[in-house]
Amino acid sequence: MRKIFLSALSALMLMSAPMLDVHAQGIDKKNMDLSVKPQDDFYKYVNGNWLKNTKIPESESVWGSFSEIDEYNRSMLKTILEESLAKRKTVKKGDNWQLLGDLYASGMDTMAIEKAGAEPLKQYFAEIEAIKTPEDIVKLIASFQKASIRTPFGFFVGSDSKNSEANALYLGQGGTSLPDRSYYFDANFAEKREKYLVHLTNMFVLIGESQEVAEKSAKTVLKIETRLAEAQRTRVDGRDPVKRYNKRTIEELNQSTFNIDWTKYFEMVGVKNAEWAIVGAPEFLCMVDRMLKDVSANDWKTYFRWRVVNSAAPYLSSAFVKESFSFFSTTLNGVKVMQPRWKRVQGWVDNNIGEALGQVYIERTFPKEAKTRMIEMIENIREAFAERIQQYTWMSPETKQEALTKLKAITCKIGYPDKWEDYTGLDIRDGDLIGNMRRLNERGYAQMMDKFGKPVDKTEWGMTPPTVNAYYSPSNNEIAFPAGILRPPFFDFKADDAVNYGGIGAVIGHEITHGFDDQGSQYDAKGNLRMWWTKDDRQKFDGNANMIVEQFDAYKVFVNKDSVAVNGKLTLGENIADLGGITIAYAALQKSYAKKGKPKKIDGFTGEQRFFMGWAQVWRIKHRDEALLNRIKTDSHAPGEYRANGAITNMPAFFEAFNVKEGDKMRRKPNRLIVIW
Numbered sequence: 001m002r003k004i005f006l007s008a009l010s011a012l013m014l015m016s017a018p019m020l021d022v023h024a025q026g027i028d029k030k031n032m033d034l035s036v037k038p039q040d041d042f043y044k045y046v047n048g049n050w051l052k053n054t055k056i057p058e059s060e061s062v063w064g065s066f067s068e069i070d071e072y073n074r075s076m077l078k079t080i081l082e083e084s085l086a087k088r089k090t091v092k093k094g095d096n097w098q099l100l101g102d103l104y105a106s107g108m109d110t111m112a113i114e115k116a117g118a119e120p121l122k123q124y125f126a127e128i129e130a131i132k133t134p135e136d137i138v139k140l141i142a143s144f145q146k147a148s149i150r151t152p153f154g155f156f157v158g159s160d161s162k163n164s165e166a167n168a169l170y171l172g173q174g175g176t177s178l179p180d181r182s183y184y185f186d187a188n189f190a191e192k193r194e195k196y197l198v199h200l201t202n203m204f205v206l207i208g209e210s211q212e213v214a215e216k217s218a219k220t221v222l223k224i225e226t227r228l229a230e231a232q233r234t235r236v237d238g239r240d241p242v243k244r245y246n247k248r249t250i251e252e253l254n255q256s257t258f259n260i261d262w263t264k265y266f267e268m269v270g271v272k273n274a275e276w277a278i279v280g281a282p283e284f285l286c287m288v289d290r291m292l293k294d295v296s297a298n299d300w301k302t303y304f305r306w307r308v309v310n311s312a313a314p315y316l317s318s319a320f321v322k323e324s325f326s327f328f329s330t331t332l333n334g335v336k337v338m339q340p341r342w343k344r345v346q347g348w349v350d351n352n353i354g355e356a357l358g359q360v361y362i363e364r365t366f367p368k369e370a371k372t373r374m375i376e377m378i379e380n381i382r383e384a385f386a387e388r389i390q391q392y393t394w395m396s397p398e399t400k401q402e403a404l405t406k407l408k409a410i411t412c413k414i415g416y417p418d419k420w421e422d423y424t425g426l427d428i429r430d431g432d433l434i435g436n437m438r439r440l441n442e443r444g445y446a447q448m449m450d451k452f453g454k455p456v457d458k459t460e461w462g463m464t465p466p467t468v469n470a471y472y473s474p475s476n477n478e479i480a481f482p483a484g485i486l487r488p489p490f491f492d493f494k495a496d497d498a499v500n501y502g503g504i505g506a507v508i509g510h511e512i513t514h515g516f517d518d519q520g521s522q523y524d525a526k527g528n529l530r531m532w533w534t535k536d537d538r539q540k541f542d543g544n545a546n547m548i549v550e551q552f553d554a555y556k557v558f559v560n561k562d563s564v565a566v567n568g569k570l571t572l573g574e575n576i577a578d579l580g581g582i583t584i585a586y587a588a589l590q591k592s593y594a595k596k597g598k599p600k601k602i603d604g605f606t607g608e609q610r611f612f613m614g615w616a617q618v619w620r621i622k623h624r625d626e627a628l629l630n631r632i633k634t635d636s637h638a639p640g641e642y643r644a645n646g647a648i649t650n651m652p653a654f655f656e657a658f659n660v661k662e663g664d665k666m667r668r669k670p671n672r673l674i675v676i677w
């Protein structure tokens with residue numbers, strides 16, 4: 001499944017993050033640092049020893065509870081893929097085992113890949129060489145989009161934000177290679193830009209340019225990308241669903257540009273009879289339009305050669321793979337050594353035929369009872385949330401009614417799809433990695449194009465089954481939990497309610513709350529962008545949200561001895577979801593206790609205490625400095641420490657559980673306590 005619509009999802013954590021040594025009650029006391037007072041720093045109290053004793057593996061940029069589960073899932077997938085190498089020869093072509101086995105084998109066949117060198121890029125370079133006019137460049141952009149080569153602007157088919165049943169055409173900004181637009185001009189990234197120039201030069205040398213020419217080419221690319229970055233909207237602006245919904249007829253689009261004929265463009269990408277499109281950033285398209293004319297065809301050729309080599313680098317010979325790793329993983333994320341090849345190839349298999357792989361993974365790892373227990377928890381949490389909404393004094397009855405209707409309408413996906421993707425017709429060959437990737441991209445593109453003009457298929461998943469993550473989709477008004485995350489420390493069959501509600505319960509609450517965060521709350525029960533709030537209620541909501549922005553803006557993270565602030569506006573949706581999620585999960589736990597009775601203390605801790613400990617342990621994470629800086633600039637999730645501590649410093653239930661008094665660090669001042677959901 002292609003993840004082109006990932007940006008529309010509010011995921012729990014958009015990064016991949018060991019088998020765990022979890023105590024039967026779900027909390028491992030060995031990880032705690034009892035010398036830290038829970039009233040001073042709850043995150044360190046729960047995770048202090050883990051933080052002291054854990055070393056980030058050399059091949060990783062971060063390591064945390066997510067990575068620990070991911071490592072377990074990957075070992076399961078490794079067994080399946082190794083089995084597929086034998087099984088592929090015993091089945092018919094097109095069988096899932098053949099697809100898995102041959103794709104995995106082609107990725108592992110480094111002899112064939114080395115031999116091919118840069119040869120597979122030649123067809124793309126020939127296409128680039130032919131460009132002379134702005135019209136040719138637009139034609140090239142259309143052609144490259146089909147091949148999944150990133151171009152200055154992108155086009156995709158996805159559900160219409162104002163009519164969630166129908167698919168629409170979207171045009172988005174792009175064209176840059178560094179993690180965020182700020183990397184192109186912020187003073188603290190000057191060294192990264194220097195290293196980027198060196199990387200670009202090395203790549204141009206690898207495709208046959210002399211050192212001198214390659215250095216010039218590198219500067220050309222940086223210049224073009226910097227202009228594109230300047231015209232791009234910031235990530236904070238990009239979070240506004242109203243500002244990024246700009247419906248334009250093809251005629252209006254044609255009037256807004258001089259060098260792009262949109263009628264022709266949509267014909268070239270294969271859309272027949274396009275009438276209108278939704279433009280994320282119209283001003284960005286105007287900049288590309290201008291650049292088509294005032295950047296020379298020769299400079300564009302250089303730029304596009306880079307886009308091709310950069311897109312293909314992971315699948316090419318070792319010289320390309322190493323050079324790409326050294327910049328994107330080492331320089332930008334601090335990673336010391338490359339992941340073993342099998343892990344990288346596994347990622348490609350999961351990314352491209354994830355439901356063939358996921359199907360076997362589910363059969364072998366996912367117990368049916370897990371789904372039943374998840375449904376039970378989701379319904380308890382939904383009920384607890386509904387009760388809370390009814391009790392709010394800050395919200396009018398009209399808005400409450402809309403909120404309750406929306407809450408009731410949220411649908412759930414748990415573990416894996418009801419109907420697996422059918423890979424009939426897919427041609428995967430042993431010994432032909434680049435060919436396989438090309439056919440997979442073409443298939444993904446055809447699937448996307450097939451959606452246009454048809455109703456939205458709401459059964460489709462945005463993540464594959466082994467993914468350690470979860471998401472809320474505003475236009476489907478649904479929450480989804482792949483099987484990958486339904487493991488300790490999030491979810492533990494053997495543990496009691498306290499730890500499960502603090503772990504996966506809070507994740508469920510988090511995803512549900514995304515439907516009511518600063519973005520999600522602008523979509524109604526049907527998933528349409530429509531303001532259902534009264535003006536007065538919305539003002540109160542925004543006032544509370546601003547307090548969260550201020551709370552997180554005040555957190556300072558130290559990277560390379562420099563202090564960098566968490567971006568309160570960028571992380572607002574996630575922080576609202578965390579505060580709502582843990583609050584609602586706590587209410588649901590209390591409801592469960594009211595029915596079943598409170599448990600005795602375990603290891604000297606009450607159920608309430610273990611609930612909060614369960615919450616804090618899922619956020620344990622260590623970052624390499626470069627990865628942390630990258631995250632602060634690009635990730636809508638604050639680092640784990642601030643997620644663990646940030647939400648609960650607002651929660652009276654936490655103060656009560658751990659006897660946190662006014663004046664303690666883990667308790668915000670009475671007039672600063674934030675309650676939203």
Ligand SMILES: [Zn+2]
Pocket residue numbers: 010011012013510514574577
């Ligand atoms: Zn989230």
